[in-house]
Amino acid sequence: MRGEFKEIVAFAPPASTTGAIGWLRQNLLSSPFNVLMTIFSAYLILKLVPPVLDWAVFSADFIGKDQSACTSGGACWVFIGARLDLFIYGFYPFDQYWRVNWMFALLAFTFVPQFFDAFPYKKLFGLIALIVVPVVAYVLLLGGSFGLQPVDTNKWGGLMLTLVLAYVGIVAALPIGVILALGRQSKMPVIRTICICFIELWRGVPLISVLFMASVMLPLFLPEGMNFNKLLRALIGIVMFQSAYMAEVVRGGLQAIPRGQSEAASALGLSYWKSMGLVVLPQALKLVIPGIVNTFIALFKDTTLVLIIGLLDILASVQSAIVDPAWRQVSTEGYVFAAFSFWVFCFGISRYSQALERKLHTGHKR
Template structure:
C-alpha cells in the first residue's frame, strides 16, 4: 500500500510576493497602469529635484532681514521671523503664555484619541467637548482670576483659526443632530421649522452669512446692545455648518433599516431612548466620512473671516507679504499657510479612517 508524506508548503513565487509582487499588482498590472506609472515617474524626476532645491538645498533659514536671503532659494527666514505673528496675531507678547497653555490643553485632548490603548480617553474627549472651550475662553479673554483682559480684536493667526474651527465643530455636531431629528419628526410644526432653518442656511454662501453677522445684525439689536465681532462670526459659522451637518446625519438616519426602529419599540423604548441607544449610534457610524468632511470644510472656511476684519492665519500671511521690508516672499508665505491647513485637515482625515476601521463602519462580513 502506497504511503504519502506531507511536505512543507512551498513559498509563493518571488514575482507575486514582497516588493516585486506589490509593484506588479499595483503599478504594472495593466497597460494603462504601466503608462500611468511611467508618467508619474517622469513627473517626479522632472519636478521634484528643482522643488527640493528651492525649498531645502538652496533655501535660507537664518537671519533677521530680507538681506539674509541671498541664495536664490526659498526665504524661510521670513517665515521664522514672522512665526509669532502667524501664531498669535496681535495678542500681547507678555500674555502669550496663556495661548501656549491653550495649545497644550488642546493637544492633551486630541493626541490621546490617536492612541488606541490610552486610558480614560473617552473622559478626556468628553472634557474636550464640554470643559475645554470654557477653560480656554477664560484663559484667552481674561478679565477674571487676575488675568489681564485681552479684547478679541487682538486675537489672530493660528490661534484664531483653531478657536473658530474648534468651537464651530463642537457646536455644529449636536445642533446638526437635533435638526436632523427634527426634520424627520412626525410633528408638522417641528418638521417645518427645522426644514426651513436647514434650507435657509444652506441656500446662502458663508460669505453672505458673515457679512450679515458683522454688518446687518447690529442694526436689529436694541440701542446700546452689541455683540463682539468674533462672537458674531462664531454664531454665523456654527449655524451655517449645523445646516450641512443636519443633512449628513439625516442621510445616516434614513440608511437605518425600519426593523431597527421596530426592534427599539418592541423593547419598550421611548423615542429619545431608542434614538440615543439604538438608532443614532448606528447612523453616526455610517456617516463618519460625511461628518469629518464637513469638519474639514469648516476648518478651511474659517479663512473667510478676513472679510470682516478678523486676522486668521491666512490673513496674517497676506498682511505680512506686503510688508515693504520683505520682497518676493509670497510663495513662502502661501506655502506655509497651505502646509498648516494640510496638517490639520490630513490629521482629521486619518483619524476618521482609523475610527471607521475601529467601528467597522462598512459592516464588512
C-alpha cells in the same frame, strides 16, 4: 517495484517575474500603453520635483533675522521664522502667550488619546474635550476673571484664531444639528417644515454670504444698545451654517437606525426624549462620527473665509506679513507655510477619520 523516493526540487520562478525586475515589469512596463504612461510620469516628476526641492531645501536660507540673510536665491524661510509669532498668536500680547500655549496644550492633551485604541479613559478625555475645554479656553483666552488681564478679541489672530473658530463652530453646531435633524424626522408637519427650511436655506448659500450677512445685517436685527463684536458675529454665522450641515450628517445616522429600536423604546414606556436620548441617538451618533470629523475638516478649511470680513486668521496674518516692504518677494514662502499648516491638520484628521471608519465598519462588512 520499489523506487527510491527522490525529491524533485521545484524550479525557481523565472527571474523576470520576481524581485525588483518582476515588480518593474508588472507595475510599470506591462503593456505599450503602460510604458508610455511611465515615461510621461517620469517626465512629470523630473520636471517638477528637482526645481521644487532645490528652491525649498538646497538653495534656501534658514538662518538669519531679516531680508539681508536671504541671498542664495531659493526660498527665504527666514521670513517665516521672523514672523512666526504673528502667524501663531496674532496680536495677542507677548507676555500673555502662555495662555494660548496652555490652550494648545489642553487641546493636544485631550485629543491625542483619541488616536490610540488602548488608551485608558478615552471617552472621558473626549467628553472633556467637548465640554470642559471650550469653557476653560474661553476664560483663559478672553481674561478679565481670575486675575487674568483681559485681552480684546480684535487682538486674537493666527493659528490660535483659526483653531478657536473651527472648534467653537463644531462644538456649538453639534447640539443644534442634532435638534434640527430630529426636527426634520418629526411627525409634526410644522416642526418638520421649519427645520427643512432652516437646513436648506443655509446649505443653499455660500458661507461667504452668511459671513457678510452676520457682519452687516446682524447689527440691524439687534435691539438698540446691544452689539456683538466682530469675532462673535462671525462665530454666529459659522455656527448657523455649520449646524445645517451637521443636521444632514446626523440625519444620515438616524435613518440608518431601524425603526424597531424606537418602537421597542416606546413599547418599554420611554418618552420621546428618553427613547431618542438613551436608545436611538447613541447608536446614530456613533455611526456618523466619521461624517462629523469630515465636516470638521471642511469647516477648518472654511475658517479662512473670515479674512474677508476682516478677522486676522492664519491666512490673513500671512497675507498681511507678505506685503511688508521690509521683505521682498516672500509671498510664495508665506503661502507654502500656511498651506503646510492647514495640510498637516487636515491630512492628520482625515487619516484619523478613515481609520475610525474602518474600525466602526467591522460589523457589517461583507
